Amino acid sequence: MREEEEEGTFQFRETAKTQESVEEGVGQQKVYEKRLPDFIIIGMQKCGTTALKYYLEVHPNLLAPDRGEIHFFEKDGNFNKGKDWYISEMPSAGPDSLVFEKTPDYMAVPIVPKRIFELKPDVKLIVTTCxxxxxxFxxxxxxxSVERPIDEVAPGVQFVMNSTFDEAIFAALKKSVGEKNAKLIFEKPDEINEEKREEIRETFTSFASKIWDDNKKFPMPEGLLVKGYYKFLIEKWSQIFPPENILPLNGTLLSSSPWNASRQIEDFLEIENFLTEDKFSRIEDTNFYCIKTNRKKRPCSKPGGKKGRxxxxxxxxxxxYALRVFYHALS
Ligand SMILES: Nc1ncnc2c1ncn2[C@@H]1O[C@H](COP(=O)(O)OS(=O)(=O)O)[C@@H](OP(=O)(O)O)[C@H]1O
Known part of the structure; x- marks a missing residue:
């Protein structure tokens, strides 16, 4: 049972998560060991995945590595270290806990779903959309804001780093749907009719499909656009994983009522509804929620680390406006 404390914090119950080892009875002992994750937050980049991990870590049945992101499946350097390395990055967990990691880069890298499926076909996947x-943006x-020598970043990223947002988006549209359509979307968006929308949707989908089917990474600046084409990406993952093992989570719900978003996740994972409204408090300067807790070391005011740009x-x-018109065409 939890004890209510003053100033809105609360005491955590003793659970499998907080005990090192537990005798269950004569000859029976709960085993605490590192293992592959039971679920993974695979994306979407910039849709609140850091906050989501921060919330879920508070659940007594959920455990994640302390390291923010593992980047196992999409970075060949890590993937080549092998399954045992990946497992060694996970926390030790007992049978009552579910282990998870979050690496939002996974979602838009075509090789990743195949690699995950080969390792753990029954893993559950969560993707926040926003x-x-x-x-x-x-x-x-x-x-x-990347603080790395410019020659260490990919040419497409270098281009983005040296561009305004408008320039980057225009270039991305030009490369994916052609210059004529890019100009139309940017300069005369109100002239785009249903027929044109269909053309844009088809052109962009075949552009993205080609890269996906060739198992390539989406280059920048085009990646800025593809990563928001959730329907396309979720469809691609659903061709490999059973759709019922993928939970698309509305990122707006995550920021407006994280307890409702948490409830969806708890139901999806078939675990107790612990992250109730009383566990959250709104941070005035950002309007995001943090968790009232006396157990986590991180301060209440920074659920997303440096996020909030x-x-x-x-x-x-x-x-x-151009992007609204573009994504409307994709819908
Ligand atoms: N508490 C809370 N709830 C919901 N959403 C939040 C929360 N805190 C931050 N944010 C928003 O999350 C954006 C960063 O998303 P990610 O954490 O997925 O970014 S990353 O991909 O890990 O870099 C971040 O984007 P930026 O504002 O651009 O930094 C915020 O819009």
Missing amino acids: DPVKRA SNFLHLT TLETKMSEKAQ
């Missing part, structure tokens, strides 16, 4: 327009701000910087009206 407004693709805001996601693209957040992704852009992330890339342009989009609260301070705005995209141009023109780019925003």
